[in-house]
Amino acid sequence: MSNFKVFVGIDISKESFSACAIHSPEEIIFEEKFPMDSHGFKAFIRKLSTFPKESILIGKESSGCYYVNLFVYLSQKNFNCVVLNPLIVKGVQSMEIRKTKTDRSDARRIAFALYTAQHSLPQKSFLSHEFRELARERERLSQQIARLKNDIEKALVVLFPELERRVNIYTEGILRLLEKYPSAWALKTAKTSDIEQILYSKRGRALSVTAQQIKQWAQDSIAQFFPIREILLQSKIKELFFLEEQLEVITEQLKRSCEEAALCQDIELLKSIKGIGDTTAMHFIAEIENINRFSSPKKLIAYCGVDPTVYESGKFK
Template sequence: MHYTYFVGLDVSKNFFHACLIDSSQNVLFNQSYPLDYQGISSFTKALPQGLKKSILIGIESSSCYHLNLITYLVNHNFTCVILNPILIKNFAKLSLRKTKTDAIDAKTIAIFLSQFHQKLPPQAFTSEEFKDLARERERISQEIAKRKNNLEKLVVVTFPELERTVNIYNTSILKLLEKFPSAKAIKKASLEEIENILSSQKGKKPAISAKEIKALAEYSIAQNWPAKEYILSRTIQELFFLQETLKEIEKLLKSACKEISACQDLDILLSIEGIGEITALHFLAEIQDIKRFQSYKQLIAYAGLDPAVYESGNFKGKSKISKRGNRHLRRVVWLMSINVIRHNPIFWSYFERRKRQGLPYKKAVLATAHKLLRIIYALLKYKKYFDPSTTYHNIPSQGGFYYAYNFS
């Protein structure tokens, strides 16, 4: 696409600065606008009218501040790209000037666009809410893990014998502890009350009877901990709330996948044994559109799994991953890699071979993650399903994937 005008936007909480330059990098305007309807309208009116297709707008990713502005512009048929702040920071270092202002930052973005717009990948903005849901689910999952960790520590103090005997995360046991959060409280409860709680819950029944719980409480070493009892009861209530929230978010996540027409991509990922529906949804939410990546190497780099090597003269540093990409995607790819190693013979075989070649466990997993991403990239790009009968073990570690995998 040939662009004649380039706009750099530097966005803060209440204002944004816009710099418009032409293809010769002449500044046509560089000014600040309030981040409200009137400000955005004034900005769009200042742009060359009737030439939307010849204008490219670049905006640096800035937490949540840029979202409404970029969505408004896209909905009004402007071509926009969201830029990685690291790219702009490194580009700005080429200038010897140390001055930093919003006007200078906006101009830097505009100049960067004019020089490198042909190398920028296409953008996908329709998946923003899909990604928000995926990250909210990730956050809720982490909160559940924290609550469970705290819960176990509390039960070890208030009723240690129960923690050693039964799975305390069973719904019936949690309901029991919510009402009677200690051995002392259970000792005072009637056998009928305990039986009613254990029998009224759906799902798997605990491998312990009300009489056995009563007996454990009678001879418990737990002392009097009224504050810990209160905290335990509240923690269980929070845990139930978070688990229900998680279920609701998962439903919304699946609906969002349908809305952006990513169901085929989801089915392609699920065709790889070892990849579950939730991790597949997270993966799609983070990459948004496989067309954004011109090669599997870009996908690997976006996940921050590309190698970072430091060498200077005779010194050679240890090789490690860059971790400069999307940390949410990196977490999902790691989980996917662990699961395909466990459940998919093709990836397990590759993992074991890399270990025999001398790689430690984590590096062997990362090598498998690279192989998995190379395969996923090609499957999604060509809309093909994973075929276990295909010879995948000949895929090289670097390059040549398209020739190793025959899609005919």
Template sequence: MDIRKVKNDKKDALSIAQIGKFQNIKLSQSVSMDIFPLKSLVREYYKLTDNCSTYKKKLSTDLRVIFPGYKNVFSNVTSNSSLAILNDYPTPEAVLNAPKDIIIDILIKKSKRGLTWAENVYSNLINYANEAIIIGLPLYGFSVKITSTIKIIKTLEDEIKNLLKQIEYLINSPNFSEQIRKNIELINSIPGIGRLTAITIIAEIGDIDGFVKPKHLVAFFGIDSSVNESGKFKGNQNKISKRGTRIGRRALYAAALACIRTNRNGVPINKVLLDYYQVNLNGKKPKVALVAIMHKIINYIFAVLRNQTPFELRDPRIHKQMYLENNSIDYVA
């Protein structure tokens, strides 16, 4: 009956009365045909990325059995150079029997790095292959399993790239809504929110006119605090409701993590949110502070979409002064 997660006597009695009177427990939300194709493509993208991640974890698990120590050679076992080696030489025996110049050539071409790096990687690969012969399990059938998993990963990655191209083609097509395209650019103007994240958020939100105030958007993303009360009992260890759009909450979480990071030069991506995060860390858990950042980002999103103006990063003290001045002018008028 309601997107918010509220459990108390008053709310329960109202829900039971409504169901008893109207006999209707279904709730549907009208979807604009302008946003529906984009929403479908975006959700398919996340579905494919989840499937690809599953097979990458499966590959790492299999390598721990047949090739212990392989993850120490490559920081990412699913990188291009690593997959190229495993595709041709999936077992420690195959690596030891392979010509040195061929493996080094694969490493240089796939990684686009120098000969010195390739020589060091090859040396580590041989050392761990010799160890794997001793401590690894001689499961020769795993070689077929590894090559099969690699083929699936490559296929999924190709489909993901193609899907991203289709999303951009749809947005740039002349038949696409100009207002939705503008809303994507407005959200993309917020520091820490990339283009794909902006597209995801707009695809999930749809029409911003369906939300009267930021708190409604907070509930839609499922990051509002749940309520658990019954009689005199009041729960004080309530988590976020996690209702509404799961994909949108996932994109918002990624944006929050990006906003509290710094670039390679040590400059914050979003200094205001980083300072706010560090203040909230005092006496609170990191995840609680991160949820506070997600709330701030939702306020930013609501403001830029409501005002239809790009985001401007301001110091909170300056913003407060501007707010007081505007209110005083309105009051005098």
């Protein structure tokens, strides 16, 4: 990233954004404020139009979400956009004697940080940042689903313990059945034909249990009548279906993003490691960004936070 001649720092708020363009810390090209709308976007591009696009590097500090539309717009116009680690900007700030903080001064500090760190910035860091957000959203959904499944299992220990112990309750047929009849008590009055219709109306994993068996377990169950718990279980099952659908959407988008960013070869390389699949590989790439940022395996391990550390006190180690 050493061919850049113009460094543009941007500080963004909900209604406007401030921009500072420099050739160097000693040579400021312009400092200006623009409205956060299509007129402001176009006016900003006109300001930059006197310079070749390949010579311009535009950056902002990693915070908030107001920048997304502007950076997507600029990227579509083939401008080079990066999102800076706040620590880089803070380092520039600490060199100043006056501790002023305004939108204009923040934009200037970001421009100075771009100039200072231009040789060590990862390529495509804006795209990587968005990719990372997508991967983290997938991880958040996965954690929500895990907690929800735990709640469902706890509910069934009370509402239908015999079913929870004997079958995989997370097949679609079983979940649909529990959504309709959320307890052994409810299933006692259900027709066997109705149970069978729900169990086998959807394609999925083959069930190792019959409608007759479930009906018998319900009739012999130790579970008592808890109407409020039944309502809560139905609500959690509906939420589980929704979250699993969202997880599938996010996962597919991650895969498409990998294809668009030509990361398929990297993913296949990571998958050659035993125990690594598509999901782990995509999350790894999202968090690591450019592997060339790390000059040694030890630095990568330290960045991931999985290196062992020594704790020593007196005779204890």
